[in-house]
Amino acid sequence: MNTQFFIDYAWIIPLAPLVGFLINGIGTFLKLPYVRSKTVVHTIACGALLLSFIFAVGVFLHLSSLEPEARSITRYLYTWLQVGSLKADAAFLLDPLSSVMMLIITGVGFLIHVYSIGYMADDPSYSRFFTYLNLFCFAMLLLVMGDNLLMLFIGWEGVGLCSYLLIGFWFKEKANAQAGMKAFVVNRIGDFAFLLGMFLLFWTMYDYGHASVTFKEIGQHVGLIKDVEVGGWPVLVLVGILLFIGATGKSAQVPLYVWLPDAMAGPTPVSGLIHAATMVTAGIYMIGRLNFVYTLAPEALVVVATVGAVTALFAATIGFAQNDIKKVLAYSTVSQLGYMFLGMGTGAYAAGIFHLMTHAFFKACLFLGSGSVILGMHHEQDMRKMGGLKKYMPVTYWTFLLATIAIAGIFPFSGFFSKDEILWKAFEAGGHISSWYYVLWGLGIAGAMGTAFYMFRAVSMTFYGELGARAHEVPAEEASHGHDDDHGHHGHGDHTPHESPKTMTFALSVLALLSVVGGFLGIPYALGHFFHVPNFFEHWLEPVLNHGGGHHGGHHSVPPIEYGLMIFSVAIALTASYLGYLFYTKRQDLPKKFVAKFPKLHALALNKYYVDEIYQALVVNNLLRLNNFLSAFDAKVVDGAVNAVGSVVRVYSRVMGFWDATFVDGLVNGVAQLVRQLGRALRKTQTGRIQNYLYVAMLGVVILMIWRML
Amino acid sequence: MMQVLNNQESLWYFLPELALVATFVLIFILDLLPSIKNQKRALPIVAAIGVVFFLGLSVYVQQFPQALLFHGMIVGDSFTDFFRLFAGVSTLFALYFSVKSKELAKVKAEYWALILGIALGLPILAASNNLLMIYLSLELVSILSYVVVGSIYGSRASSEAALKYVLYGATASGIMIYGLSLLFGVSGTLDAIQIKAFLLSHPMERLPLFIGLLMTMAGFGYKVSMVPFHMWAPDVYQGAPTPVTSYLSVGPKAAGFAILLRFVYTALTTHNGADFEPIKSVDISGLMSVFAVATMTLGNVVAMWQKDTKRMLAYSSIAHAGYMLMAVAALNQQAIEGILFYLSAYLVMNFGAFGVAQAVMQESGTQDLESFKGLAKRGSKGSLAALAMTVFLISLTGLPPTIGFVGKFVLFSAVLEAKLYVLAVIGVLNSVVSLYYYARIIKYMYFDDPLSEDKFSFGSRSYPVLITFLALATLALGLFWEPLSVVVKNSAHLLS
Amino acid sequence: MPDLTLLIFLAFSGLILGACLVLAFSKNLVYSAFSLLGTFTGVAAFFALLGADFLAIAQLLVYIGGIMVLYLFAVLMTSGIADVKVTNRSIGLKFALPVAVILFGLLAKLIFSTEWFVVKELPEATPTTASIGNTLLTQYLLPFELASVLLLGVLVGAVSLGRREVKGD
Amino acid sequence: MISIQHYLLVSAAIFVLGLLTVATRRNALGILLGTELVLNAAALNMVIFGRYSNHMAEGSIYALFVIVLAAAEAAVALAVGLMIYRNFKTIDTVEVDDLKG
Known part of the structure; x- marks a missing residue:
């Protein structure tokens, strides 16, 4: 088979979802008759993804038929923009890394599309949903296929946009709309840093004669600016950290993770696709793509690894006490993303990307399984009202269980291979690079234990025991019904849980299968060399990620400690899993005792460490207090004299207040409040009196004259 | 040294403007005919035809070699050609929106003629090479x-807006010519090119140059609504008829930037490869940076507090002037290209935003921002209006994939190339701030309940078509902007 | 002889400054309007002293014959002829006055510290009317014509604003 | 002997007093009177510089245009002033402040 064909037509991969988006979107917008037929809508949407998937497979096959060094093909479409020395093409980079990402996006994306056919069957906005889903896939494919930073950024913004659209999908509900806005604002902060990093990189390269935004050229010439410093900081470290701040926004890492759990307000397939399998991994992909920058900036890597490890543990402990099944999975996602960053930050880029892939399988499976449960329970998300679902929903149960074993990291499921590889590399880095990595490894192991525990807790609460046996634990005020996924359908006659339709169980089964076997693609050398099975995955990515520093490859001798660690982590996972099972089935008294004994600790985890409240108390309240002070000041001054000079004085004091607070507190809500206060003060200078306006002009001239003459 | 043409030779270059003058006079003559006078649409159509002729001739005269016209009074270069097209296109939009405006239902012939008079002033202002021409064409635009x-x-x-505008404008132009007289006083010539020649051959201290420039900026700054010469703008924008507001925020503002660029680059800087160096120690860059920071910050933070649609757009317009001033401070070739590009982007997105705003305000009968509430839920026209407005607002914020993003990108590139990092950071921060008030309208349109149950209507069949066209242009130019960037690149060469 | 010129200069300077001060500070609008007459006359005299004979005449004709009368009409129309207190009060003078003083100081510093473009030997003043006419019709033809378009627009515009005035009654 | 500086100083005084007038007067016509001073100062400056740099024609023509445009501006401004008087029954600008904020 001549696979060159797929390379020539690689642009079909992003184009197909775009066309699907346009057909369904225009139909929805103009209310054309064909979108009334659900069959037409989902055939178009799923067909587009299937087509993309076929081409992605074709590209993959073609690349694998080439020599490893030749596996990087740029498909140029047209010159997208050219200003001065800045030139960016609309061009696609087809290489091992992007092909893996393409396969994940189109493959998992296709399954989730199929799943949505069943899940969204009764939703009045059926076509709108598929429209957004297709648009998302288009943007995500642009992100991973673009051959330059600018296209990556366009995709980056595009997936964000779709995410807000889909979170606020049922925008009639205020909470959803607000969750959308929260995600929007938090991501803006990240994007701001990302843009700065991008510009900094570009202009530094420009100074050294190699102005370019394409990955290939940056990769070739980035060595030139290795020793350049800006304000005492190596420029590449700054670039790395700035770009990483962008990644913490998009990939929900501490401290910008706060939007992701709220984002679960969207429909469950969306949570599965966007907020678990694909979009949130954009930050990982970006670091993988720019690995040559990070390799030259070890300090930035330490930051990445530290943030990743802290997030991994931090989010896992929050997961202990959540009762909403989707919230558990949300914090689990945050935690798993932390592992990926730990892997990236260790320089084990292939391991991080590998975990990205296995995570896409099992987390998508888990999310879709939870969607199936929610649907079966008639839009109930509170696990305390569930229980015993094993017998009502067998397929959902088995797939969910397999994915749980995978995420817990139990041999030989996929999660074991990827997570263990990351932890091993971190441990190894503790010896090679800095002993700080031992600490990070410890955090990671603790997080892994937590992961196994809360996942089995979730399985136990949902599927074992008796239906509704725990319902009395739900405090009365929380006993609202289906607050998120409620899209008003289903005749509410029959309240027995039921298995989900075929389209949904099909997707679940495929994903469960992948969660089980996906790990064999990347068998660590330590295990593989017995059977002469290489680590396919690492070899595949090697042409892209071969800048990994001194401790990749090698592998000629396996230190016994590696086996020890493997056994250790599996043992830990098994123990934690068993505890999670035990505490929430046979010995339910134990967690209760624990809660009774350490009420504060439990409350801490239950309330997500009060992070939202801390944000509120530390930042918002303080600033409100400042605002009150300013308002009081304002009233006095205004009463005193409504005139131009008064306004100027006020503006000045506001500006000073603004600066103080920025440097003292400097966080989202607060700055926004102060900017608003500044605006209000400046607004008062617009008195409506023309002579004041002219006075300001005269004053402006005089001040500027003095500024220059003195 | 470039060619200086005498009056007769220059006339050929001046054909487009002559067409405008002819239409200007023709409207008064036609107004005397009773049959035309009773036809409400006749005169705007005549005016539009005149502008189309103007545009056609503008393209035609581009073939002539670049030269100084009318004994060096104005410059016939590609920069002028660009602003001819710009003035023509923006005038066409202004005419269209005026026809559709209920506020302007009773206007007489002179309104259409005066719009053409303003249109005549714009390219001449952009082309002026002589201090007298600068003053005269600025006043032509202003007084009309x-x-x-x-x-x-x-x-x-409306009358309050006119009063504030005339008092402010008269004073600002007075300060400007005082400043211009100082420049005349030190150089002994009114010709911008000769001023530079003089300054190059006679090194002199910076003070009179600086003060002359500063006072001149009062005139230019008032046209582009630059802080601290911006204060007329919110009041005038709010009080003026909506089509006039949208026209003022695009046409005269662009012409203001044109003359600002031409004056600074012709008279006060020397060409040094790709860069421009300010003459002697007149710190143009520092001065413009101060203006830019003040302008964009003030525009954005005050816009957050506005409840009146037009007033909000006025502050937004001030903020956008700030972004462009940032590029003026950059003093390089890219900055000229960036500003021309951004002006084009601004033309599309701003007329779009004002167009939707005008329809919404006419339909609801108020200028209150809250009349946007629930627009998306009010029938198909309502969702079209909301969607288009969202596109314009995203573009005004500067997010991809719109032309506003590309425009900002080009501007910031110029600023960074000049190594004005702090300025760029402040600019990006300002963009973030602007998100708040633009997003608020999106929230109103999509998340809030409508104040009225009626289906939304544009009140005209062609109106939604034009809005859709502008929205598509905003998106399309955000993805395929090569053609525009080629035009801009070719136009960004100032003859000097 | 130079003393005489100086005397004339000082006299008219006094006239200008006095008139300007009345204009800026008088509480009666009619006084302010009339004081404009003093300023215009003084400036016209300066034009004459500087050898700009044509301009001096133009200043007298246009300003005093035209603009001044226009102002007086406007003052009387808007204040009502019978209304005795045609006030012209100031606000914010205590803020503006210091700024104005500083501005004048800065300008004075500028004026005395700058090396203006001045020819070594000042030529005798010659009648300028002919040269102005010549220049206007050759080098300055474009502004001349453009000004005519502007005036046409202003004429129509002012009439249109005023015409409504009549129609509204 | 009268030097260029003497003339310029008088002109600067007119300019500053004009600006002071526009920045403080309440009456719209009062403000307009101030703008006339500003414009006159600029015209005077042009003539002064024209005379001393021996570019009399240019300075004079510039001043001539200033006079013409000042007249045009005054015509429009006074028409606007009458309009204001009709709509607000006053030309005290302190009371003409509907638009603000």
Whole structure:
């Protein structure tokens, strides 16, 4: 088979979802008759993804038929923009890394599309949903296929946009709309840093004669600016950290993770696709793509690894006490993303990307399984009202269980291979690079234990025991019904849980299968060399990620400690899993005792460490207090004299207040409040009196004259 | 040294403007014919045809070699050609929106003629090479604008806007010519090119140059609504008829930037490869940076507090002037290209935003921002209006994939190339701030309940078509902007 | 002889400054309007002293014959002829006055510290009317024509604003 | 002997007093009177510089245009002033402040 064909037509991969988006979107917008037929809508949407998937497979096959060094093909479409020395093409980079990402996006994306056919069957906005889903896939494919930073950024913004659209999908509900806005604002902060990093990189390269935004050229010439410093900081470290701040926004890492759990307000397939399998991994992909920058900036890597490890543990402990099944999975996602960053930050880029892939399988499976449960329970998300679902929903149960074993990291499921590889590399880095990595490894192991525990807790609460046996634990005020996924359908006659339709169980089964076997693609050398099975995955990515520093490859001798660690982590996972099972089935008294004994600790985890409240108390309240002070000041001054000079004085004091607070507190809500206060003060200078306006002009001239003459 | 043409030779270059003058006069003549006078649409159509002729001739005269025209009074270069097209296109939009405006339902022939008079002033202002021409064409644009701002009979807001505009404009142009007289005083010539020649051959201290420039900036700054010469803008924008507001925020503002660029680059800088160096120690860059920071910050933070649609757009317009001033401070070739590009982007997105705003305000009968509430839920026209407005607002914020993003990108590139990092950071921060007030309208349109149950209507069949066209242009130019960037690149060469 | 010129200069300077001060500070609008007459006359005299004979005449004709009368009409129309207190009060003078003083100081510093473009030997003043006419019709033809378009627009515009005035009654 | 500086100083005084007038007067016509001073100062400056740099024609023509445009501006401004008087029954600008904020 001549696979060159797929390379020539690689642009079909992003184009197909775009066309699907346009057909369904225009139909929805103009209310054309064909979108009334659900069959037409989902055939178009799923067909587009299937087509993309076929081409992605074709590209993959073609690349694998080439020599490893030749596996990087740029498909140029047209010159997208050219200003001065800045030139960016609309061009696609087809290489091992992007092909893996393409396969994940189109493959998992296709399954989730199929799943949505069943899940969204009764939703009045059926076509709108598929429209957004297709648009998302288009943007995500642009992100991973673009051959330059600018296209990556366009995709980056595009997936964000779709995410807000889909979170606020049922925008009639205020909470959803607000969750959308929260995600929007938090991501803006990240994007701001990302843009700065991008510009900094570009202009530094420009100074050294190699102005370019394409990955290939940056990769070739980035060595030139290795020793350049800006304000005492190596420029590449700054670039790395700035770009990483962008990644913490998009990939929900501490401290910008706060939007992701709220984002679960969207429909469950969306949570599965966007907020678990694909979009949130954009930050990982970006670091993988720019690995040559990070390799030259070890300090930035330490930051990445530290943030990743802290997030991994931090989010896992929050997961202990959540009762909403989707919230558990949300914090689990945050935690798993932390592992990926730990892997990236260790320089084990292939391991991080590998975990990205296995995570896409099992987390998508888990999310879709939870969607199936929610649907079966008639839009109930509170696990305390569930229980015993094993017998009502067998397929959902088995797939969910397999994915749980995978995420817990139990041999030989996929999660074991990827997570263990990351932890091993971190441990190894503790010896090679800095002993700080031992600490990070410890955090990671603790997080892994937590992961196994809360996942089995979730399985136990949902599927074992008796239906509704725990319902009395739900405090009365929380006993609202289906607050998120409620899209008003289903005749509410029959309240027995039921298995989900075929389209949904099909997707679940495929994903469960992948969660089980996906790990064999990347068998660590330590295990593989017995059977002469290489680590396919690492070899595949090697042409892209071969800048990994001194401790990749090698592998000629396996230190016994590696086996020890493997056994250790599996043992830990098994123990934690068993505890999670035990505490929430046979010995339910134990967690209760624990809660009774350490009420504060439990409350801490239950309330997500009060992070939202801390944000509120530390930042918002303080600033409100400042605002009150300013308002009081304002009233006095205004009463005193409504005139131009008064306004100027006020503006000045506001500006000073603004600066103080920025440097003292400097966080989202607060700055926004102060900017608003500044605006209000400046607004008062617009008195409506023309002579004041002219006075300001005269004053402006005089001040500027003095500024220059003195 | 470039060619200096005498009056007769220059006439060929001046054909487009002559067409405008002819239409200007023709409207008064036609107005005397009773059959035309009773036809409400006749005169705007004549005016539009005149502008189309103007545009056609503008393209035609581009073939002539670049030269100084009318003994060096104005410059016929590609920069001028660009602003001819710019003025023509923006005038066409202004004419269209005026026809569709209920506020302007009773206007007479002179309104259409005066719009053409303003249109005539724009390219001449952009082409002026002589201090006298700068003053004259600036006043041509200004004085006629005062009249059209006050053209709603019996409206307190309209007359108040006209009063503030005329008082502010007269003073600002007075300060400007005082500044220009200082430049004349040190150089002994009114010709911008010769001023530079003189300054190059006679090194002199910076003070009179600086003060002359500063006072001149009062005139230019008032046209582009630059802080601290911006204060007329919110009031005038709010009180003026909506089509006039949108026109003022695009046409005269662009012409203001044109002359600002031409004056600074011709008279006060020397060409040094790709870069421009300010003459002697006149710190143009520092001065413009101060203006830019003040302008964009003030525009954005005050816009957050506005409840009136037009007033909000006025502050937004001030903020956008700030972004462009940032590029003026950059003093390089890219900055000229960036500003021309951004102006084009601004033309599309701003007319779009004002167009939707005008329809919404006319439909609801108020200028209150809350009349946007629930727009998306009010029938198909309502969702079209909301969607288009969202596109314009995203573009004004500067997010991809719109032309506003590309425009900002080009501007910031110029600023960074000049190594004005702090300025760029402040600019990006300002963009973030602007998100708040633009997003608020999106929230109103999509998340809030409508104030009225009626289906939304544009009140005209062609109106939604034009809005859709502008929205598509905003998106399309955000993805395929090569053609525009080629035009801009070719136009960004100032003859000097 | 130079003393005489100086005397004339000082006299008219006094006239200008006095008139300007009345204009800026008088509480009666009619006084302010009339004081404009003093300023215009003084400036016209300066034009004459500087040898700009044509301009001096133009200043007298246009300003005093035209603009001044226009102002007086406007003052009387807007204040009502019978209304005795045609006030012209100031606000914010205590803020503006210091700024104005500083501005004048800065300008004075500028004026005395700058090396203006001045020819070594000042030529005798010659009648300028002919040269102005010549220049206007050759080098300055474009502004001349453009000004005519502007005036046409202003004429129509001012009439249109005023015409409504009549129609509204 | 009268030097260029003497003339310029008088002109600067007119300019500053004009600006002071526009920045403080309440009456719209009062403000307009101030703008006339500003414009006159600029015109005077042009003539002064024209005379001393021996570019009399240019300075004079510039001043001539200033006079013409000042007249045009005054015509429009006074028409606007009458309009204001009709709509607000006053030309005290302190009371003409509907638009603000």
